[in-house]
Amino acid sequence: MQPVRVALLGCGGFMGAHAKRLLPMSDAKIVALCDVNLPQVEEFRDKHLEANPAIACFTDPAAMYREAKPDAVFIATPHTMHFEHGLQALAAGCHVYMEKPMVTNADDAYKLAAKAKATGKILVVGYNTSNTASFAWIRDTIRKGTLGKLELVQGFLSQGWMKATVGKWRQEPALSGGGQAYDSGAHLFNSLIWSVESRPAEVFAFVDNHGTQVDINSVTSIRFANGVLANIMISGNCPANSSFMTFVFEDGRIDVDGWSGNGLKAWKGNQPLEVTLPTEDGTPDRNFIDAILGKAQPKTTPVNGIHQTELMDAIYESARTGKPATPKAH
DSSP states (O other), X not given: OOOEEEEEEOOSTTHHHHHHHHTTOTTEEEEXXXXXXXXXXXXXXXXXXXXXXXXXXXXXXXXXXXXXXXXXXEEOSOGGGHHXXXXXXXXXXXXXXXXXXXXXSHHHHHHHHHHXXXXXXXXXXXXXXXXXXXXXXXXXXXHHTXXXXXXXXXXXXXXXXXXXXXXXXXXXXXXXSSSTTTTTHHHHHHHHHHHHOSXXXXXXXXXXXXXXXXXXXXXXXXXXXXXOEEEEEEESSOSSXXXXXXXXXXXXXXXXXXXXXXXXXXXXXXXXXXXXXXXXXXXXXXXXXXXXXXSSOOSSOHHHHHHHHHHHHHHHHHHHHTSOBXXXXX
16 A cells, blocks of 8 residues: 655644654655745755655645645644635645644634535544543543533643744734634643533633733633533643643543643542553544544544634634623534
């Protein structure tokens, strides 16, 4: 079987992590890179891909798809560009790995999901915890009712995000679509939505921009359609990075890092519960390649992107109006 021919679109900082994960895979081959600035693309190739001259460099995605003919593309461009870049890649016949967030409004999320379905191509969203054994165990526990009904979820994330992103596209709404809640906060919100497996039904949010153009701090309360209540605090102005989530059941509790999936602890009743997790490659990159080859099911799907953009639309609407918001289903 020939390796999956992979292109990388958006040669910024985090794409280096994807290159590092893909290089050791014998069943994947990076064949092309693309960004708006050719020297930046070439610098990325030299730094992360051993200056391999066989990897073609482009500044036009259409030319990359036409000439390099990749089977799949990893997209890590500014958030508001995800929709058009995703449509273009699917139309070119590529499977798509989309960095979070999938898109930045619910209308586009439904359209991109429809395009993926029409083309028959795989579209995954690059979230951390969906590919970890710990969150797989959490979701299975919720589904089976091992600890009774899930009732509440509490989570927080803190980062020095505001100072770290000064002067960068992440603080420009036209490119980012939002601030810390849409950037690093996306991982925590997806950990929540992926586990609860229900649409947000009602959302109330407070947002503090700290004098910037985007949200830095936020507190969001959510009522899901299945009755689960959640509260998520996102801090972008704290130098002490941390992340934590608690899932509260009628007969137990689970604590875990909502960013990485590390530090899992569980209780049944008031007694600690011993949890044995499998050891496996938990990267979304590995899952994406395996899904293309028919070896695995995608751990994330466009449905995750739809529910999260519905949630984010409601968060910003509630923050703007000062009233609860109801996500609009299509």
